[in-house]
Amino acid sequence: ENVKKINDEVADLNRASLNRHGVLCVNLMGSPGCGKTTLLEDTLKKLSGAMTVGVLTGDLATTRDARRLAHYTDQVAQINTGRACHLEANQIRKGFDLLDLAALDLLIIENVGNLICPVSWDLGQHARVGMFSVTEGDDKPAKHPYIVLASDLVLLNKVDLLPYVTFDSDRFYADLRSIRDDLEVIQTSAISGEGLDKWVSWIRSLRDI
């Protein structure tokens, strides 16, 4: 697929630009409404003063996520994909022009809300994070093995809602482990703050690599 090949070449260029400027880049993927933007709001607040963080956020339409995140960083830009279910490397490359890479320590890309399409598009990131939420049900890893295989970390969000939903944690973890026995999982609540310190530590340890 020629389009993929070109994408991957641009992704490599992106990675080179990020490396040149010493910017760690994380590609955050997850279902629509699993809590990506809310967690990023918390993350930006937590890292304020410690790291200079930028965000590129992708959606088919609207600038709502960028406007939410703009309260916490001025290095944020919205990418609208039109009809496309995933961000692509060329969009990220153009997004770099809207940011000051030289000033950044960390760039987080919030991908389009989708468990499938973003997995196969390299954006030039250093790490991929797959987010699930307890409200989606415990069978999502089993049904979406490719995002599990591609992820360097899994976040299980909205754990504050566990008392109110049927979510079989054992099953979730068993299914996940049968696909990737080595994959780290951090339980988070973007509302209560649970897991936020662990998530931020993971980012900081990645930066030290």
Place this chain on the structure above:
Amino acid sequence: ENVKKINDEVADLNRASLNRHGVLCVNLMGSPGCGKTTLLEDTLKKLSGAMTVGVLTGDLATTRDARRLAHYTDQVAQINTGRACHLEANQIRKGFDLLDLAALDLLIIENVGNLICPVSWDLGQHARVGMFSVTEGDDKPAKHPYIVLASDLVLLNKVDLLPYVTFDSDRFYADLRSIRDDLEVIQTSAISGEGLDKWVSWIRSLRDI
């Protein structure tokens, strides 16, 4: 796009087969874990004795949804798409061979959990239903105008969880109405049964057309 053109031709053949056998076909779309299968479990129970209902359910992997639904109908088959984020008409056509169309009154297709990709693939259905859930947040219609534009009905599921989540109903409806002022919305809870009667009435009225 030649693949799309062929798909649409097969979709028309599917529709013709369904019409020949007097089967109403609904294409149910929504995010991963928004509650499609749970609502279908309720729907099959509700319609038991009144209508003969079949289901074709699509996922990248697993037969979990088909196995769940098999408790309520023996006319159910799982389609695994591999890596594809949407069902296609040829898969539905092959699915017909696994069912007895002549015996069916209603065929529901549970599409792959995804708010974007399924929208542009005609499967041969008579109606498209777009499902959102309150746990995804109130901004999903605004962010996903194409599923709103394509839907004949929208279901807003998991309303039993409204006391526990931040969901601005006014905003959800305002955004929806600005895209489609004519679109019917039924609030449902696949857990409490709220809205189930309305949903089943909608199906039955479609059948009478």
